[in-house]
Amino acid sequence: MQATQLLLEEPIRLASILEPSSPTAFSALTKIIGTLGPHSRDVETIEALLMAGMSVARFDFSWGDDAYHQETLENLKKAVKNTRRLCAVMLDTVGPELYVSNKNEHAIELQEGATLVLTGDKSVDASAEVLPINYEGLATVVKKGDTIFLGQYLFTGSETTSVWLEVVEAKGKDVVCTVKNTATLTGSLFTAHVSQVRIDLPTLSEADLNVMATWGVRNQVDFISLSYTRHADDVRACRAHLDKLGDLRQTQIFAKIENYEGLAHFDEILEEADGIILSRGNLGIDLPPEKVFLFQKVALHKCNVAGKASIVTRVVDSMVDSPRPTRAEATDVANAVLDGTDGIMLGAETLRGLYPVETITTIRKISAEAEKVFNQAVYFKRTIKGVKEPMQHLESIASSAVRAATKVRASVIVVFTSSGRCARLIAKYRPTMPVLCVVIPRLTTNHLRWSFTGAFQARQCLAIRGLFPMLADPRHSSDSASTTNESILKVALDHGKAAGIVKAHDRIVVCQKVGDSSVVKIIELD
Template identity: 25%
Template sequence: MQPQLRRTKIIATLGPATDAPGALKRLLAEGVNVVRLNLSHGTPDDHRARAAAVRAAAAELGNEVAILADLQGPKIRVERFANGPIELQAEQVFTLDCRPDAPAGDATRVGVSYHDLWRDVKPGDILLLDDGLIALEVLEVGKQTVRCSVLIGGRLSDRKGINRQGGGLTVAALSDKDRNDIKLAAELEADFLAVSFVKTADDIHTARRLLHEAGGTAALVAKIERAEAIVNLSEIVIASDAVMVARGDLGVEIGDAELPGLQKKIIREALLQSRVVITATQMMQSMVESPIPTRAEVLDVANAVIDGTDAVMLSQETAAGKHPDKAVAAMRRVCLGAERQFEPTEDLSVGAHRLDRTDQAIALAAMFLAGQIGVRAIVALTESGGTAQWLSRYRSIVPIYALSRNAAARRRMLLYRDVNPIDFDAQGVGPTQAARDAIRHLFTLGHLSVDDRVILTTGDHTGQLGGTNTLKLLKVGQGGVAEGLGEL
C-alpha cells in the first residue's frame, strides 16, 4: 500500500536556529515545502546567505523548495529606552513622543516610529503595545505628542509594536525599507512575496508593479492583519495570488474573540476566489521551548487543515526555537492526521461554479469524474501550473500530480494544497505520446501501480501556456503502459 501523501503544505521561517550546521537539511528532510525569509530581521547579506543555503540543501536532498520573502511593512513601534526596559503601572500617565528627534525613552515617555500617530488618534482610543500585553488609553493629543493613561501595565522594552484597537491608522502599507526589500526579493528570485499590513487592493497593485520593475516574478501574498483589510477582504483577495491569515496583529486589532470566526471567513473567501490561503502565527508556539506541542496547538492546526487552508506556517518555532526540526515533524503529523478525517463536501455541479476559462472547466470536470468513478490520481500536464491551481481549488480526496518542465512553476505549485509537482518535459512530442510518457514516469517513480485508473488533463499543444483543453481516462498497464479508457 502506498504511503499517505500529505496534502497541506508547510512553511518554515528561517533564522538563527536554522543557521546551525545541519539544521537546514534536517528541516527540509522533515517535509518543509516553502521557507520564509523574514525581512523584518537580519541584513540583506543574511538573507542572501540563507537563500543560497536553502537551494544547496534542497539540491543535495533532491527536493524542490520554494522561497517566500516576507516584507516588514510599516509596523508601528516604540523607539529605544535610554536605560533598558521599563515597568508601566496601571493608571500611570505615559506619553508617546511623535517627534523625529525624540530623545531615548524613560519611565514617563518614549518616541515612536510613526511620526503622524498624533494625527490618527483621539481621546478615548485604546492603544495596544507588545501584541496587546500592554494597553494605554489616550487622554490628550498635543502637537506631536499623545498623552496616555496605562490601563494594563507590564514590562516594555525597545521596538515593541503599537496597534490601535479597531484599526484605523493611516500609515502606508509599503515603507522605504519595503521598497528596497522588494528589489532584494527580485534579486534572490523569490517565488513568493508577502506584503504586510495590507489595507486595500491598491497596496497589492503597487507592490506588484515595484516587483516587476525590479525584474521579479514572485507571486504576491497579501497578509491580512489589519482591521481595514477585513472590510476590503474580497478586493484584496482578488488582487492577490495568495492570502495569509496573519493572526498576531490581526488578533490585537480586532480582539481575540473575533479571530476564530474571521480566520474561517478569510479561508472561505480565498477558496471562493480560487486563491491560495496560508494560516500563520503561533500555531505551535510552545515548541519554541518544548519538544512537543500542546493539545490546543494540535487542534488549532488540525482545524485550519479541515477548514481547507493550503498551508500552515511556523514562525518563531523554527526561526529561533530549540527544536525546529521537531516542530516541522509535529506539524506534518498533525496535518496527516487531520487529512485522514477530511471528507469533501463541495458541490461539483457546473451550476455551483462560475467557469470563465477552458482549463477551469476541465479541472471541474476532472474532479467531478474522480468523485463518480474512483481513480488513483489526477495527472496534469501543465506549463505554468494554472491547471494544477484550478484542480487544487476543488477539494477532493484524490492526489494531484502536476508535471511541468518549468522549475519556477513547480516551486509555485509547492504551495497548492493536494498538488505534488514533478519535473517532466513533454516538449517536442504530441499530446498522446506525452500522456504515455507521463504515466510511465509516475509508474517508475512509484506513484502509480498496475491497474490504477488515472484522469489526465492536457492540451493539444504540449508546453503551451493556458492550453489545457482535454481530459483523458487512462489505466496503468504492465510496465507502466497507459491504456486508454476514454477521452472528453
C-alpha cells in the same frame, strides 16, 4: 455561506483514532510555511525542516538586513540540494508597521497604572517613561480611549513581555498612555499595534521597494507576502513594481490581511491578489476575540470559491518554548484544515523557538489526520455549485479529473501544466490524493533575451494544498505530441513510485492536452 459540515458525516470509529498514520513525505496535503531566523538558519536545521515537511520558507524583512537573509537563503539552497526537497521562497515586506527600537536592549519594566509616553522623536532612548516610535504622525491619528498594543517582535501571546496601553491624550509628537498590565519588555524591537486606527504610511515603504529590487530580483522570489494589505490598490501597486523587475513579473502576491481595514476590503483585495494570508497575530488584536473564528471561516470560504491560495498564521505559539502544542492549538490546526486552508504559516515557532523541527512535524501530522476526515464530497458539491454556468472548459476538465479520481480511487492525479492554471483548478476541488504537477517549461522572450518559464510556476505549487510539482526537461518544451507526453508521464510516475505514492496496479488520473483538446484519462498500472 452554506451551512455545510466539512467533517465526514459517517460515524468515525473511536478505535480508529489510535491507529498510527503513515510517515511518507506526502503524508500531508496541507502546505507548511516556516519563517527562517536565528533558530532555523544553519544548513542542518533547514534540512530537518524540509524533511519534516516545510515547503515554503519565509524571510521577514521586518527584521534582519539583506546580508543576513542572504546567508540564510544560501543555506536553504544547500539544504534543498542535499535533501532533494523543493522549497519556495517568500519575501515578507515591512509595510506600515509601527515599532519601537530599544537600541540598548535593556529590559523595560512597566507597572500597571503608570504613565508612559510614546514619542515620534526617534532620537529619544527607550525607557519605562518614554518609548520612541517610528511614526511621527501617531499623535494625530489616535484619540483618548484608543488601545495600543506593544510587544516583542512576533509576540506569541503567551509571554509576559507585551503590554496594553490606553491613550490618555495626544500632545505634539507625543501620545500619553496609561499602562494596563504589568510587563517587562525585552529585546531590541517591539511591534506596536493601534486597534482599528488607520496608519497613514504607505503599504510598500521605500525600503520594501528597494528590497524587492535587490534581494528579491537576485533570488528570484516566488512570493511576496504583502504586509498590512488594506486596499486592492496596494496589491496593484505591488504588481506594477514587480512587473518592472524582469523575472519578478512571475512572482505571486499573497496579500496579508492583518487589520480591520484589510478585512473591510477583503473582496476587492482577493480579486487582485494571487493568495491571502490570514494574519491572525495582528488581526487577532484588531478584532474582538469572539470574532476571530468567523473571519477565518468566511475568508477561507471566499478564497476556496475563488480558487486562490489561503494561508493561516499563528497556530502553535506555545511551541516556541514547549515541544508539544496545547490541546486548543492542536484542535485549531485541524480546524483550519477542515475550514479549507491551503497552508499553515509558522512565525516565532520556527524563527526563534526552541523546537522548529518538532513544530513542523506536529503541524504535518495534525494536518494529515484532519485531511483524512475532511468531507471532500460535500466540499466538491459546494464548490461546483458555486461556479456560474456555462463553466470555463478548463475548470470543467479539472473538476472532472477530481471526480474521476475519487470514483476510481486513484492514488494520484497527474496534471500537465505550464502556467500552473490547470493544477490550481484541480486543487480548487480539494482532491484527497496528491496531485503530481508536471510543469512543462515554455520559451519566452522579453525582446532582449530568451528564457524558459516553469521554475516559478513549479515552486508556486508548493503553497497550494495537494500540489506536488516537478519541472519537466525543457527539451520537451510545450510540445504536446503524444510520444513526448508518454515519456514525460513515465518520468512523473517513476517519481511517484520513488516517493512511495504510486504502486503497481494503482489507478492514475491524468489531465493533459492531446493535440488541441484537454483530456482526462484513467490508466491502470501493470
